[in-house]
Amino acid sequence: MGDDRTIVAFCCRECAYAAADASANARTPLPPTVRLVLMPCTGRVSPLHLLSALAEGADGVMVAGCLLGQCHYREGNFNAVDRVAFVQRLLKSVGVEPDRCRMFTMSAGEPPKFVAAVHEMDRVISGMPPLPRSGDGESRAPRHGAGAASGAAPAEELLGAARGAA
Amino acid sequence: MPLTHRGREILSRVPGGSLQSTVGVGCEIVRHEELCVGCGTCAKNCPSGASERGDFFDVNQLLDAPDGSRRGELGAALRRLMQHEPDGPVEVPERVTVYRTIIYEDDKCLGCGTCARGCPADAIEARPPKADVAPAQPSAGVSAPSPQGVSA
Numbered sequence: 001m002g003d004d005r006t007i008v009a010f011c012c013r014e015c016a017y018a019a020a021d022a023s024a025n026a027r028t029p030l031p032p033t034v035r036l037v038l039m040p041c042t043g044r045v046s047p048l049h050l051l052s053a054l055a056e057g058a059d060g061v062m063v064a065g066c067l068l069g070q071c072h073y074r075e076g077n078f079n080a081v082d083r084v085a086f087v088q089r090l091l092k093s094v095g096v097e098p099d100r101c102r103m104f105t106m107s108a109g110e111p112p113k114f115v116a117a118v119h120e121m122d123r124v125i126s127g128m129p130p131l132p133r134s135g136d137g138e139s140r141a142p143r144h145g146a147g148a149a150s151g152a153a154p155a156e157e158l159l160g161a162a163r164g165a166a
Numbered sequence: 167m168p169l170t171h172r173g174r175e176i177l178s179r180v181p182g183g184s185l186q187s188t189v190g191v192g193c194e195i196v197r198h199e200e201l202c203v204g205c206g207t208c209a210k211n212c213p214s215g216a217s218e219r220g221d222f223f224d225v226n227q228l229l230d231a232p233d234g235s236r237r238g239e240l241g242a243a244l245r246r247l248m249q250h251e252p253d254g255p256v257e258v259p260e261r262v263t264v265y266r267t268i269i270y271e272d273d274k275c276l277g278c279g280t281c282a283r284g285c286p287a288d289a290i291e292a293r294p295p296k297a298d299v300a301p302a303q304p305s306a307g308v309s310a311p312s313p314q315g316v317s318a
Contacts, residue, residue: 047265048240055243082259089256093225095249134246 005059007034007121010049012042014072016064018108023115030115031122033059041065042103043076050087050101055133060125063103064117070107077105096131099124173213173276192277193292197270200230201289203237204264208281208290216274217281220267225252227267 011017017038023030039045042065053061063084065077081103088098102124104117204227208217228244229252231237258266279292 047262048236048243051240051243051247055246079261082261085259086256086262086265090225090228090244091247093252093254093256094244094247095253096247131247132249134248 005033005122005125006057007031007060007062007118007125008037008053008058009034009118009121010037010039010042010045010061010063012065012072012077013038013040015066015070015106015108016042016104016114019106019111019114020064022108023111026111028111028115030118033122033125034118041071041073041076042080043071043073043078045080045083047083047087047090050084051090054091054096054100054131057133059128059131060100060102060121062101062117062121064114065103065105067105067107097128100128100131170213177214177276192275192295193279193282194295195270195272195275195277195279195281196291196293197268198289198291199227199267200232201235201287202227202268203235203287203289204266204268205286206263206266206268207284207286209268211280211284213278213280214274214276216271216276218269218271220269221258222255222267223258223265224255224267228265 009016011020017036020036042063045063050061050063063080065080066072068077068081071077084101084103087101091101092098102121104113104121106113106117204219204223206219209219212218225244228237228241229248231241233242255267277292277295282290282292
């Protein structure tokens with residue numbers, strides 16, 4: 001694939017990351033677009049993580065966690081499902097394709113399921129036009145002037161530093 | 167919280183059916199939506215059910231949130247992504263708790279100010295009731311007693 005699309009995958013340490021690790025040990029190739037972010041549990045993922053990733057340049061963001069009912073921390077993945085649904089509805093209401101943010105579940109013993117999830121996300125994102133984002137640095141202030149703009153949001157500074165170092 | 171029996175009794179005896187319409191009783195409640203974080207403390211503590219957690223979320227509360235707040239960070243990210251103005255409120259899934267618009271009904275409000283007292287974000291202001299009633303005139307021959315020998 002020619003373009004350098006980026007997919008950020010928030011993976012839970014117990015199942016998804018273990019599945020990813022197993023697939024890497026089996027030398028299963030993954031598309032180069034995917035970047036893994038390790039989370040203790042998908043319940044740790046917040047709508048802020050998902051929206052910030054998309055705002056800062058990711059073309060797609062996926063959350064990979066344990067099978068529903070098998071979360072190692074009891075109900076974290078149920079929370080993640082609801083948060084991903086919420087972000088999808090937010091995106092849809094402002095005109096962004098809701099499928100840019102999706103959740104997948106798998107077991108640690110199912111590395112092919114992780115690989116299939118990544119390939120599916122890659123396929124869907126490649127079929128979408130690039131996401132136009134509002135200009136860099138411009139209009140960071142709230143729209144109606146409520147509160148003074150105090151500079152870059154902390155999330156952007158962290159991700160900006162990481163990208164600058166890459 | 168649902169209205170208590172005593173609360174319902176009070177409301178039924180007040181002309182106009184709402185304490186807000188009665189002069190001198192009940193604070194005037196002013197909600198600052200841009201500061202609201204959606205925690206639901208006001209809804210949980212409201213004795214009359216005037217404040218309730220809604221099932222929908224107004225996306226503008228993210229876009230207009232003050233910079234530096236949690237909602238402001240989401241709003242900043244959403245502003246970068248948005249292709250057009252939000253086309254309506256978003257229905258919130260069950261387990262998402264802090265992104266909900268609080269519904270406030272003025273008719274049911276008792277003006278007790280519990281919401282303002284409990285709000286962690288200082289998003290509710292309870293202004294003291296205005297005393298529009300004229301002070302009582304002393305009638306002829308009777309003077310107001312002055313405090314004498316009042317012990318502390």
